Amino acid sequence: MNNTLLIIRAKTYTFGICLLLLTGFSCEKEKNNTQPISTDKRIETFYLSELSKCINTIDSLSTLKNSQDKIACYKIARMHFKTIEPILAFIDQNNYKSLNAPNILQVKEEDLTDVKINNPFGFQVIEELIHETPIDISELQSVVNITSSRLKLVKQNTFINLKDHHIIWLLRNQIVRVATTGITGFDSSVLSQSLKESQFTYETLIKLIQIFKDKFTSKQLYKALLGQFQSSIKQLNDDFVDFDRYTFIKTSTDPQLKLLVETQDDWGVEFPFEMALSNTMLSLFAPNALNTSYFTDYKSDTTHLKQKELLGKQLFNDVRLSKNNTMACATCHIKDLAFTDGRTTFDNKQKRNTPTLTYSGYQQLYFLDARAGSLEGQIVGVANNHDEFNLPMDSIVKRVKNDKQYKKLMDSLYNNTRDDFNVRHAISSYIRTLNLFNSKFDNNINGKENSLTESEKKGFNIFMGKAACATCHFPPVFNGTVPPNFTDTELEIIGVPDTKQNKKLDDDLGRFYFFNTKERKGAFKTTTVRNVEKTAPYMHNGVYETLEEVVSFYNKGGGNGLGFNIEHQTLPFDELNLTDEEQAHIVAFMKTLTDSNGNKK
Numbered sequence: 001m002n003n004t005l006l007i008i009r010a011k012t013y014t015f016g017i018c019l020l021l022l023t024g025f026s027c028e029k030e031k032n033n034t035q036p037i038s039t040d041k042r043i044e045t046f047y048l049s050e051l052s053k054c055i056n057t058i059d060s061l062s063t064l065k066n067s068q069d070k071i072a073c074y075k076i077a078r079m080h081f082k083t084i085e086p087i088l089a090f091i092d093q094n095n096y097k098s099l100n101a102p103n104i105l106q107v108k109e110e111d112l113t114d115v116k117i118n119n120p121f122g123f124q125v126i127e128e129l130i131h132e133t134p135i136d137i138s139e140l141q142s143v144v145n146i147t148s149s150r151l152k153l154v155k156q157n158t159f160i161n162l163k164d165h166h167i168i169w170l171l172r173n174q175i176v177r178v179a180t181t182g183i184t185g186f187d188s189s190v191l192s193q194s195l196k197e198s199q200f201t202y203e204t205l206i207k208l209i210q211i212f213k214d215k216f217t218s219k220q221l222y223k224a225l226l227g228q229f230q231s232s233i234k235q236l237n238d239d240f241v242d243f244d245r246y247t248f249i250k251t252s253t254d255p256q257l258k259l260l261v262e263t264q265d266d267w268g269v270e271f272p273f274e275m276a277l278s279n280t281m282l283s284l285f286a287p288n289a290l291n292t293s294y295f296t297d298y299k300s301d302t303t304h305l306k307q308k309e310l311l312g313k314q315l316f317n318d319v320r321l322s323k324n325n326t327m328a329c330a331t332c333h334i335k336d337l338a339f340t341d342g343r344t345t346f347d348n349k350q351k352r353n354t355p356t357l358t359y360s361g362y363q364q365l366y367f368l369d370a371r372a373g374s375l376e377g378q379i380v381g382v383a384n385n386h387d388e389f390n391l392p393m394d395s396i397v398k399r400v401k402n403d404k405q406y407k408k409l410m411d412s413l414y415n416n417t418r419d420d421f422n423v424r425h426a427i428s429s430y431i432r433t434l435n436l437f438n439s440k441f442d443n444n445i446n447g448k449e450n451s452l453t454e455s456e457k458k459g460f461n462i463f464m465g466k467a468a469c470a471t472c473h474f475p476p477v478f479n480g481t482v483p484p485n486f487t488d489t490e491l492e493i494i495g496v497p498d499t500k501q502n503k504k505l506d507d508d509l510g511r512f513y514f515f516n517t518k519e520r521k522g523a524f525k526t527t528t529v530r531n532v533e534k535t536a537p538y539m540h541n542g543v544y545e546t547l548e549e550v551v552s553f554y555n556k557g558g559g560n561g562l563g564f565n566i567e568h569q570t571l572p573f574d575e576l577n578l579t580d581e582e583q584a585h586i587v588a589f590m591k592t593l594t595d596s597n598g599n600k601k
Contacts, residue, residue, distance in 0.1 A: 039211050044160040046207060047087050051158070054080035055151045061126070062141045070130045070140075075193070078123055082197040086174040086204050088154070090166070093485060095154050099147065100187050103128045104570055109515045117519055121146040124187055131190050165271050167212060168264045172257065172277055174201055176484040179253040179284055183236075183245050184470040189572050192240040199236045205229050215267050225259045228252065245464045246457050250445055254283045276486035285445050285476045287437040292361050294486065296428065297374045297421075304413045305429060311409050312430030315423065320399050321383075323390040329382070329427065333357050338531035338595070339434060344542030349387035351508060353542040356535050358595065359528045361432035362477045365489040368540050369511045370525045375428035376421065393420045437476075439530070441592040452592065459589025462582050467554070468572045469586070473529050478593065480526025491523040495559010495566045496539045500549060505564045506541050519568050522559075533591045547587045555583060 037045075057077035064070050081099070089096040099122040106118040121143050129140045162170070181187065182198040206229045209222070216222040232252045236243075261280055264271075271279045274291045281289040293302060315321065316329040332346055332354050333339035339357035346354055352368050360366070366378040383389045383396055397419045400406045414422040441460070443449040463469040472492055474483050480490040491511055498506040511523035524540045538544045544553065557574045559566045578586075 040160050040162060042211050043087065043162065043208070044158065047084055047160065048155060048158060050080045050083045051088075051151065051155050054084070055148060055155065058126075058144060058148050058151065061130075062137075062144045067130065067135060070135070071191075074123075074126060074130055075191070078127075078193070078197065079200055081123060082200040083204055085177075085201050086170055086208070087160075089177070090170040090173060091158075091160060091162075092154060093487075095150060097488075098122060099150060099154075100124065102187070102189075102570075102572075105519050105568060107517060107519050109517060109520075112515055115515055115517050117517070121150070123147070124189070127188070127190050164215070164267050164269050165264075167208065168260060168267075168269055168271075168279075169275060169277075171205060171208065172260055172281070173484040174205060175253060175256050175260070176277060176284065178202070178232075179249050180470075180475050180483040183243065183248065184464050185240065185468060185572075186471045189468075189471075195236045195238060195240055195243055199233045202229050202233050202236070216263070218262075218266050221259065221262055221266055225256070225263060228256045228259060232256070241466050243461070243465060245461050246445065249284055250447075254446075257284070258282050277484055283446050285437060285442045287435070289437075289476060290362055290486070292432045292435070295361055295363065295374075296425075296432070297376045303415075307409070308413050308426050308429045309433050310430075311406070311413065312426035312428065314406075315400070315427050316430050320403075321389055321391065321396050323395075327389060332388075336534075338534040340535045342536070344537050346387075352540050353537065355527050356531055357431050358434045358436075358531050359477050359479065361428075361435060362486070363479060363481050363489045363525075364487065365491075365525055368524050368527075369514060370489065370491055371514055375431055376424040379424045379427055393423070397423055436595045438596045439593045440596070441589070443596070444592075453588065455585050455588045456592050457589075458582075459585035459587070460592075462578070463586050463589055466582070467576055467578060467586060469529075469554070471572055472526050477528055478530055479528035489525060491520070491525050492570045493520075493522045493566060493568050494524075494554075494571055495522065495562065495564045495569055496541060496553075497543060497559070497562060497564075498541070500543055500545070502553070502562045505559060505566070506543070508541060510540065521568070522566065529590055530593045531595055533594045547590060548583070551578075551583045551586050 054077050057073060057080065061070055061073045061077065064073055085096070085100075088099075101120045101122050101124060103120050103125045106116075106120055108116040108118070110116075125143050126140070126147065129135065129143060178198045178201060182194055182201065185192055185194045188194040188197060206226060209226055209229065213222060232248075235248055235252055238244075261282060264279070274294065276290055276294045278288050278291050283289060319325050319328045319331070321328060332341050333356075334341055341354045344353060345351060355368065361375060364373065366372040366375060367381060372378040372381055380393055383391055383393050389396070400410065400423055401419065410419065410422060410426075413426075416422070440449065440451060441456075444452045463473075464475070470478075472480060472490065474481065476483075480492070482488050482490060496506050498504050505522075509521045511520040512518070514520075532538075532547065536545055536547075538547070538550050544550050553562075554571070555576045555578045556562060557576070558569055558571045560569050560571075561575055
């Protein structure tokens with residue numbers, strides 16, 4: 001590829017949306033000029049065209065000698081990749097994740113005999129490699145080749161067949177993806193081009209709406225949705241650090257979600273089932289934005305759910321579930337402390353801090369070392385723990401069934417003989433109600449209040465931008481379960497010290513103990529920041545007493561910033577370089593995530 005042409009095209013990337021993306025789809029006809037090309041064919045033609053350009057550009061990257069030319073070439077390839085992101089992420093989620101994975105070892109642990117450690121590849125890895133001094137040419141060539149091969153495989157296996165409800169899901173996923181990861185720098189940690197790249201994805205949403213123009217019975221609705229997407233592109237034309245993410249979500253994301261619900265009604269769409277994102281979500285931070293049933297082992301059990309939740313609340317507070325009749329779930333998870341216990345560790349019997357149960361239903365992994373895959377599964381761990389209930393589930397079931405009131409409720413609410421699971425499901429159903437979404441922040445961004453201070457708004461924008469907090473604590477739950485699909489809950493290695501003097505690394509190796517995978521030493525699940533004002537002390541070992549100490553730890557670069565030399569640390573930067581004022585803004589924002597009037601459940 002001509003280097004001069006690369007530089008010119010890179011400038012086009014920097015200062016405006018690629019001309020290709022500004023052109024609309026033509027009203028093509030088949031060769032007989034009578035039959036319009038199908039919507040799927042038009043989508044596929046556009047998708048394959050952009051995918052081919054992405055492949056051709058990425059193939060030329062390693063042939064360039066000058067590092068600036070490599071960067072310019074990468075930007076063009078990345079532009080084409082981001083252009084197809086809304087479609088690729090929907091029709092081929094796994095390949096999309098691989099191609100867009102962070103430059104962190106990929107660890108897959110099925111069991112002790114099946115642990116796979118895979119080197120990452122894809123665009124984020126290339127982005128980091130081309131910014132190294134000097135560039136490791138051999139490593140770059142290898143990653144480029146693997147990335148290109150995967151893109152070609154995707155192209156060879158492309159077959160697009162999307163029904164109307166698929167299109168709605170695709171649009172909703174991308175709107176949420178931009179708001180939760182796209183504007184945070186989640187996948188552009190070096191170039192910080194995430195706002196520009198989000199513009200490319202919105203151009204694709206415009207193309208899709210144009211393809212389906214004839215589906216709209218309301219032309220006013222069509223124009224409104226189109227106008228919203230165009231407005232988002234203009235808003236995203238901003239500096240990464242200065243971008244007002246709070247206003248963007250309030251004036252772009254949420255109005256688009258409302259228009260999308262109107263669109264599915266206008267089209268007469270019927271959904272076969274619910275995904276993680278509610279089919280009727282009107283706001284990113286609404287109580288019904290996520291489907292709690294999506295995260296349970298027992299997705300079909302929705303009959304008598306309210307009664308099961310009440311039964312679960314009773315069981316949650318019943319000390320008879322423990323061997324010595326002295327401990328209930330509520331013993332360690334106190335309502336007034338956002339269902340934590342306020343201690344560093346429980347009675348010095350537990351090695352780890354008690355996490356909040358609020359919003360815990362929105363995860364795919366449980367316990368701080370992620371050893372359980374559901375709330376129902378976590379309860380088994382509590383039952384078997386000698387320092388907790390110390391009573392196997394079959395004995396707990398006997399105690400429950402021996403209570404006449406409980407037995408009557410169990411028999412009437414559950415139409416099966418799986419008493420072990422039914423007890424766990426009832427408790428889990430109650431825990432899944434501890435998600436109020438009525439904090440000061442929620443009420444303000446949803447327009448119910450106008451009480452956020454400038455410091456609190458700045459704190460949110462820094463949390464979502466410069467400080468990179470949201471690249472691990474994803475909105476709207478602000479935990480480690482990755483939107484918009486919510487299929488993965490992340491673990492991080494951050495290097496927490498054993499005391500707040502920050503002199504020595506804590507000796508708890510977290511996830512490592514489960515499979516003895518050395519790449520997982522010190523890995524812990526990312527917990528929610530919601531209600532964090534009430535959940536001190538902080539970190540897995542309760543080492544920090546204040547939020548200010550926590551933010552300072554991250555600002556210094558985690559364990560590596562403290563000099564611990566952690567090989568596989570997963571924090572995105574060495575240091576954040578936040579001012580004292582910016583750190584104070586972040587703390588102010590996090591305190592707005594406290595549920596109003598305590599947790600009423």
